[in-house]
Amino acid sequence: MKKIAILGSTGSIGTQTLEVVRENGDIEVQGIAAGSNIRLLEKQIREFHPRIAAVWSKEKAGELKACISDTDTKVVSGMDGLLEVSTLGNTEILVTAIVGMIGIRPTIEGIKAGKDIALANKETLVTAGHIIMPLARENRVSILPVDSEHSAIFQSLQGNEQKALHKILLTASGGPFRGKKEEELLEIRVEDALKHPNWAMGQKITIDSSTMVNKGLEVIEAKWLFGVDVDQVQVVVQPQSIIHSMVEYVDGAIMAQLGTPDMKLPIQYALYYPKRRFLPGERIDFWSLGKLDFEKPDMDTFYGLKLAYDAGRKGGTLPTVFNAANELAVRQFLNREIKYLEIVEIIEDCMQAHKNIDNPSLQEILDAEAATYDRINSRR
Numbered sequence: 001m002k003k004i005a006i007l008g009s010t011g012s013i014g015t016q017t018l019e020v021v022r023e024n025g026d027i028e029v030q031g032i033a034a035g036s037n038i039r040l041l042e043k044q045i046r047e048f049h050p051r052i053a054a055v056w057s058k059e060k061a062g063e064l065k066a067c068i069s070d071t072d073t074k075v076v077s078g079m080d081g082l083l084e085v086s087t088l089g090n091t092e093i094l095v096t097a098i099v100g101m102i103g104i105r106p107t108i109e110g111i112k113a114g115k116d117i118a119l120a121n122k123e124t125l126v127t128a129g130h131i132i133m134p135l136a137r138e139n140r141v142s143i144l145p146v147d148s149e150h151s152a153i154f155q156s157l158q159g160n161e162q163k164a165l166h167k168i169l170l171t172a173s174g175g176p177f178r179g180k181k182e183e184e185l186l187e188i189r190v191e192d193a194l195k196h197p198n199w200a201m202g203q204k205i206t207i208d209s210s211t212m213v214n215k216g217l218e219v220i221e222a223k224w225l226f227g228v229d230v231d232q233v234q235v236v237v238q239p240q241s242i243i244h245s246m247v248e249y250v251d252g253a254i255m256a257q258l259g260t261p262d263m264k265l266p267i268q269y270a271l272y273y274p275k276r277r278f279l280p281g282e283r284i285d286f287w288s289l290g291k292l293d294f295e296k297p298d299m300d301t302f303y304g305l306k307l308a309y310d311a312g313r314k315g316g317t318l319p320t321v322f323n324a325a326n327e328l329a330v331r332q333f334l335n336r337e338i339k340y341l342e343i344v345e346i347i348e349d350c351m352q353a354h355k356n357i358d359n360p361s362l363q364e365i366l367d368a369e370a371a372t373y374d375r376i377n378s379r380r
Contacts, residue, residue, distance in 0.1 A: 004271065005031035005050075005085050005115075007106055008097035010040045012202040013120045013146060013263065017095050018044060020268045024277060031085040033098065036060050042067045049073070052088060054081035079105065086110040093271060095146070096121040099204055100327055101320075101369055104128050104362065111135050118270040120146035122221045123327075127320040127365050129224030143225065144270040149218055150225055151266030152244035152257035157226070158274075160249065168222055169246035169254070171238040172297060173197060175210040178239060182301050188340035190333065197239075207330045211343055212297065216308020217326075220319050223312055230312035235305065237295035242284060260284060304344040307351060316356040317368040324372040325350040332376075350375055 004021075008014045009032035021027045033054035034041045045053055045068050052074045055061040061077035068075070076084050079102075086094055086106040094110040095118040096103050103121035108131070110117060117136070119125070125132055136143050145151045149170055157165065176195050177185060193210040194203060208214030219233045236246075246256040259265055260282045268279055299306040304326070311322040329346040332338045338346070350372050357364050 001026055001028050002093070002271065003028045003030050003091045004093045004095060004118075005029070005033075005088050005091045006095040006097060007033045007082060007085065007103065008035075008095075008099065008120075009044055010034040010037040011097055011099065012205075013097035013267065014095070015040075016263050017097065017118075017267050017271075018048065020264055020271060021048065023280065024268075027271065030091045031088045033082055033085045038064050038067065045071060045073050052076060052085055054085045056081075082106045083109050086115070087113040091115060093118050093144075095267075095271075096124065097146070099123075099202065101127055101324065101366075104365070107132065108135065108362070111139050111141050114139060114141060116142045116144060118144045118146050118267070119150075120267075122147060122217050123323050125221045125224045126217050126323050127369075128362065129221070130315075130359060131362060133224050133227075142273075144273055145225060146263075146266050146270050147218065147221070148261075148263060148266050149245040150222060151269055153222065153226060153247055155257045155269065156245070156247040156255040160247075160255075162227065164249045164251075165226070165228065165247060166232075166250045167248040168226060168228060168233045169236050169248060169256075170215065170218060170222060170233050171236050171241075171243050171245050172212065172215045173209065173241045174237045174239055174295065174297075175212065177210055177302075178237065178295075179298075180301065182341070185301070185341055186339075190336060193333075193340060203334060204327075204330055207333065207343075208326065211304045211340075212302040213304040213308065213326050213344070213347070215297070216305045216311075217323065219305075219308055220312040230309055235297045237297050239293050239295070240289070242289065242292060258284060302344075304347060307344070307347055311351065314356060316358045317360045317364060318351060318354060318356050320360075320365050320368040321350050321354045321372050322347055324369040325376060328373055328376050346376055346379075 029048040029050050031052045032050050054076045058077045065075040086109050094115040097120040101123045104124050107124045196206050222233045241261045248254045311318045325347040329343040
């Protein structure tokens with residue numbers, strides 16, 4: 001029986017992870033952590049009986065404790081609670097599905113505790129990849145990508161030598177505004193940006209997909225996961241979201257992973273790697289599909305992707321600024337405080353104002369995040 005803990009159990013990846021657990025029946029959920037969705041968290045506790053549950057605020061933790069007083073689940077809160085879930089004894093895999101840079105410290109402590117990491121928190125590698133990857137090698141733990149594109153790359157690399165990798169072809173759907181120009185995006189509403197054509201995801205990542213900032217974050221993440229230069233990662237728009245990513249080898253051969261847009265596939269692959277399990281759901285019918293389309297990304301209109309390449313090339317604290325500025329700007333857009341095009345404008349402003357620090361410590365990363373937030377909030 002495999003034992004896991006999940007950070008972000010009430011979010012999109014977390015709930016789908018629990019669906020995989022439910023469908024397979026041979027995984028024990030030892031610990032879970034969530035933000036503020038106490039009702040759903042209570043249901044998860046009653047179904048999966050974890051030893052420990054973490055909630056961010058003390059107030060919400062008290063509310064949860066009262067709701068589940070008839071169970072044996074221990075309730076903890078704050079960063080200390082997240083760290084307790086991350087380092088829980090007996091767990092083999094830590095699923096990091098929590099959103100944002102809050103996931104860095106729990107991931108680091110999980111690695112130090114010898115847990116394999118099923119990574120769905122891309123901010124961890126984007127901002128601290130130079131810390132995370134060496135630490136994982138030192139502690140002999142695996143970083144198993146849950147993101148669909150990085151899982152596709154990971155699967156396409158199986159059975160081949162790393163040194164034979166020539167280029168990564170990172171696919172993108174293009175989001176809901178593919179083909180549009182800047183003047184057509186001036187009056188975009190929150191509701192428009194949340195209508196992704198292929199994937200059902202959380203609000204933040206859906207907005208990121210629409211601006212193609214998400215693809216930029218994935219470019220930087222791929223750099224660390226697969227030990228390549230940023231310029232070895234080429235973004236290819238594949239509107240049907242059937243090819244999830246590809247790897248080109250030195251001899252010109254290209255390996256691709258194809259499938260329907262279903263996040264449960266990469267989740268299940270990470271949990272059972274290197275084994276494959278049956279997964280219920282739709283299958284590709286190539287006769288009905290007919291064709292696959294490919295396009296070059298428009299990095300003039302969606303220049304958040306261009307900024308990500310700049311941040312990835314320069315490294316240091318600049319990827320942290322890129323990520324942190326996007327996090328807060330997206331939050332402001334979702335709260336209807338700024339316009340859609342201001343998201344990337346804010347990212348660019350913060351990057352231009354930042355004094356980069358090479359090879360930053362964790363504290364310097366967190367300081368860069370705080371300074372970025374201060375700059376954005378001072379605009380008000």
